[in-house]
Amino acid sequence: MRNSLKVARWExxxxxxxxxxxxxxxxxxxxxxxxxxxxxxxxxxxxxxxSQTTVYLxxxxxVYEALEPMFEESELVSWxxxxxxxxxxxxxxxxxxxxxxxxxxxxxxxxxxxxxxYMTSDDLQGSFENQLGVLQQPIKQTQLQSAGLSQEQxxxxxxxxEYEAFEQETSGGTVPQExxxxxxxxxxxxxxFAGLVLFSIVISGMMIFQSASxxxxxKVAEIILSSVTTSELMQGKIWGYFSLGILQVAVxxxxxxxxxxxxxxxxxxxxxxFVPETLxxxxxAVLGYLLFAALxxxxxxxxxxxxxxxxFQGMVMMLPxxxxxxxxxxxxxxxxxxxxxxxxxxxxxxxxxxxxxxxxDEWPWVxxxxxxxxxxxxIWIFMxxxxxxxxxxxxxxxxxxxxxxxxxxxxx
Amino acid sequence: xxxxxxxVENLQKSFKNAKVLKDISFDVREGEIMAILGPNGAGxxxxxxxxxxxxxxxxxxxxxHNHNGNExxxxxxxxxxxxxxxxxxxxxxxxxxxxxxxxxxxxEKAKQRALxxxxxxDLEGKENSPVEELSKGQxxxxxxxxxxxxxxxxLILDEPFSGLDPVSQEVxxxxxxxxxxxxxxxxxxSHQMNLVEEMCDRLFMINRGEKVIYGLMDDVxxxxxxxxxxxxxxxxxxxxxxxxxxxxxxxxxxxxxxxxTQEVEVTKWLSxxxxxxxxxxxxxxRVSLHEIFVDIATDQTLAQEVGASNA
Numbered sequence: 156m157r158n159s160l161k162v163a164r165w166e167x168x169x170x171x172x173x174x175x176x177x178x179x180x181x182x183x184x185x186x187x188x189x190x191x192x193x194x195x196x197x198x199x200x201x202x203x204x205x206s207q208t209t210v211y212l213x214x215x216x217x218v219y220e221a222l223e224p225m226f227e228e229s230e231l232v233s234w235x236x237x238x239x240x241x242x243x244x245x246x247x248x249x250x251x252x253x254x255x256x257x258x259x260x261x262x263x264x265x266x267x268x269x270x271x272x273y274m275t276s277d278d279l280q281g282s283f284e285n286q287l288g289v290l291q292q293p294i295k296q297t298q299l300q301s302a303g304l305s306q307e308q309x310x311x312x313x314x315x316x317e318y319e320a321f322e323q324e325t326s327g328g329t330v331p332q333e334x335x336x337x338x339x340x341x342x343x344x345x346x347x348f349a350g351l352v353l354f355s356i357v358i359s360g361m362m363i364f365q366s367a368s369x370x371x372x373x374k375v376a377e378i379i380l381s382s383v384t385t386s387e388l389m390q391g392k393i394w395g396y397f398s399l400g401i402l403q404v405a406v407x408x409x410x411x412x413x414x415x416x417x418x419x420x421x422x423x424x425x426x427x428x429f430v431p432e433t434l435x436x437x438x439x440a441v442l443g444y445l446l447f448a449a450l451x452x453x454x455x456x457x458x459x460x461x462x463x464x465x466x467f468q469g470m471v472m473m474l475p476x477x478x479x480x481x482x483x484x485x486x487x488x489x490x491x492x493x494x495x496x497x498x499x500x501x502x503x504x505x506x507x508x509x510x511x512x513x514x515x516d517e518w519p520w521v522x523x524x525x526x527x528x529x530x531x532x533x534i535w536i537f538m539x540x541x542x543x544x545x546x547x548x549x550x551x552x553x554x555x556x557x558x559x560x561x562x563x564x565x566x567x
Numbered sequence: 568x569x570x571x572x573x574x575v576e577n578l579q580k581s582f583k584n585a586k587v588l589k590d591i592s593f594d595v596r597e598g599e600i601m602a603i604l605g606p607n608g609a610g611x612x613x614x615x616x617x618x619x620x621x622x623x624x625x626x627x628x629x630x631x632h633n634h635n636g637n638e639x640x641x642x643x644x645x646x647x648x649x650x651x652x653x654x655x656x657x658x659x660x661x662x663x664x665x666x667x668x669x670x671x672x673x674x675e676k677a678k679q680r681a682l683x684x685x686x687x688x689d690l691e692g693k694e695n696s697p698v699e700e701l702s703k704g705q706x707x708x709x710x711x712x713x714x715x716x717x718x719x720x721x722l723i724l725d726e727p728f729s730g731l732d733p734v735s736q737e738v739x740x741x742x743x744x745x746x747x748x749x750x751x752x753x754x755x756x757s758h759q760m761n762l763v764e765e766m767c768d769r770l771f772m773i774n775r776g777e778k779v780i781y782g783l784m785d786d787v788x789x790x791x792x793x794x795x796x797x798x799x800x801x802x803x804x805x806x807x808x809x810x811x812x813x814x815x816x817x818x819x820x821x822x823x824x825x826x827x828t829q830e831v832e833v834t835k836w837l838s839x840x841x842x843x844x845x846x847x848x849x850x851x852x853r854v855s856l857h858e859i860f861v862d863i864a865t866d867q868t869l870a871q872e873v874g875a876s877n878a
Contacts (some may be wrong), residue, residue, distance in 0.1 A: 158669065165665050169657050374652035378713065380621050380671035381646035550621065552650050 162391020186383025
């Protein structure tokens with residue numbers, strides 16, 4: 156155990172000082188941030204181009220006062236409204252010569268026929284008609300008012316039909332109202348945290364693969380093995396990269412938390428984060444790491460040169476990404492058969508469980524316990540197998556092991 | 568007799584169906600240099616890996632005498648494997664301190680020793696260089712320092728001279744001798760006889776997993792390094808074979824090599840050579856370990872033959 160810790164400390168130290176690791180440590184969250192904010196940024200860029208629309212409004216029926224706040228609030232239109240007493244015939248020239256300009260006339264005729272007459276510059280043709288939709292409701296209201304409807308009747312006409320499901324009696328009482336925007340922050344935050352932990356340590360778990368393979372290539376293994384046993388070396392690597400993964404998460408969280416606190420002002424992020432669920436989900440993530448770490452450390456010991464390794468090893472490397480195919484089915488039906496199967500396959504169960512537990516209000520305890528039991532047994536089996544492969548593989552120089560050879564080592 | 572540090576008894580090991588070690592037994596004593604010699608694939612590295620607990624023998628035992636218990640006293644042993652290398656993206660001093668740490672050797676002492684040895688091996692000022700910037704020879708020196716940084720009681724060197732230039736070979740040879748003089752027991756394997764011949768106290772020659780010769784270097788030389796006479800000239804093999812004190816004749820083209828018995832007195836033997844022999848050139852010298860070694864490697868029977876004729 157003491158020797159494992161020495162190896163772990165060494166692996167940690169030499170990677171932390173490695174430039175590539177440091178760069179990726181800080182670059183990865185920035186890339187995430189870029190990808191997360193790029194769509195919004197691009198949207199804003201698009202907005203800027205549209206915001207210049209100058210709208211000349213000839214309001215003869217006095218609705219502008221009611222319209223003004225709507226123009227300001229609406230996300231669909233960004234108009235610079237200028238009132239004008241000019242008739243359409245006077246405006247033709249101004250509009251046709253201007254860029255991004257439109258003219259609207261609202262008069263008695265508009266109210267009678269329900270037709271809004273407008274005119275746009277060449278470049279606005281087509282797109283402007285959609286934006287005119289904002290006028291629909293206030294014009295209708297004015298129309299109805301002038302038709303002599305009472306305030307009550309007006310209310311009735313304007314209230315759309317709503318739908319409400321009949322509340323069934325449940326033991327748990329009423330479900331708490333979801334937060335702003337309908338996003339379930341309360342259950343999502345622990346899941347996002349655990350997902351981040353899982354992602355980060357699986358990534359650093361893949362570094363174990365490289366490390367074991369490099370150890371073989373550099374031929375250091377036998378020197379190290381004169382001081383420690385193979386299982387100590389293997390465990391040391393697993394713990395070393397585990398702590399690297401945790402460091403990674405810590406750095407990412409310290410970078411992300413202030414941003415989250417700032418962007419989600421109304422959400423008590425910290426309160427939602429420090430709950431027992433976070434602990435359980437993180438525990439599941441750690442189990443996931445141990446499984447993949449065992450897989451990768453064994454696999455790494457079979458490969459000296461990754462570029463000439465066969466499909467077999469490449470396929471194993473893809474296993475951590477298997478849960479991605481479950482994302483769609485799980486979010487559409489977290490109790491469905493796909494979700495259940497995903498819970499029982501050790502390679503997918505950590506990610507699948509984290510996803511399901513964060514969506515479901517009622518946790519499927521039995522399924523979860525069976526899934527976790529399978530996972531823990533698998534970890535134990537994989538550690539044993541990895542130990543066997545590692546012990547032989549790490550000392551074989553000059554070639555990659557074939558699946559047949561690996562099979563032979565496992566049976567030895 | 569000096570105290571035994573390591574005893575290997577009746578070691579047997581098989582890979583699949585092939586027996587690679589057959590009944591290997593030898594000791595290493597305090598402060599001596601003991602060599603395991605043999606051609607490639609003879610079982611040298613396998614024997615060493617079994618001693619180091621990197622492999623486990625099917626049968627037989629490995630005993631470390633100054634240590635109680637079944638565990639291998641790893642911190643008392645220094646090991647330089649045949650296949651060796653270093654982590655690339657780390658500093659020289661860091662990796663040396665890591666090796667020392669793995670052996671539980673105090674950090675400050677290790678640092679001082681590392682600096683001393685770097686200086687000794689003409690690598691002064693390299694302690695903060697990354698390993699990847701070292702030349703191959705410099706890397707080998709660092710590996711060597713790594714194996715002795717913790718002042719081991721027993722130093723096991725598997726092919727320490729392979730890949731070294733003559734200058735570095737000399738440096739290593741002197742350092743190994745010095746270590747032995749200071750009391751370190753050394754077990755080294757090699758196929759470079761000329762280097763080993765000058766420095767080791769005892770040797771164990773192995774071929775195909777079996778013992779061929781085991782004993783003090785001086786005894787071995789006396790026993791096996793008989794005289795041989797090389798003659799250039801056209802002579803019948805049967806004529807040569809009929810000469811006294813000749814055990815075997817090897818002939819190719821005009822060169823004939825006559826292997827002589829151990830008891831031969833060279834001057835007398837020369838004076839009684841028949842005048843009819845065709846002698847263009849003639850030389851008399853001892854069979855070297857190198858020749859015995861090559862014979863073994865090419866599966867001839869010189870050693871056994873000479874040995875048998877002595878029996």
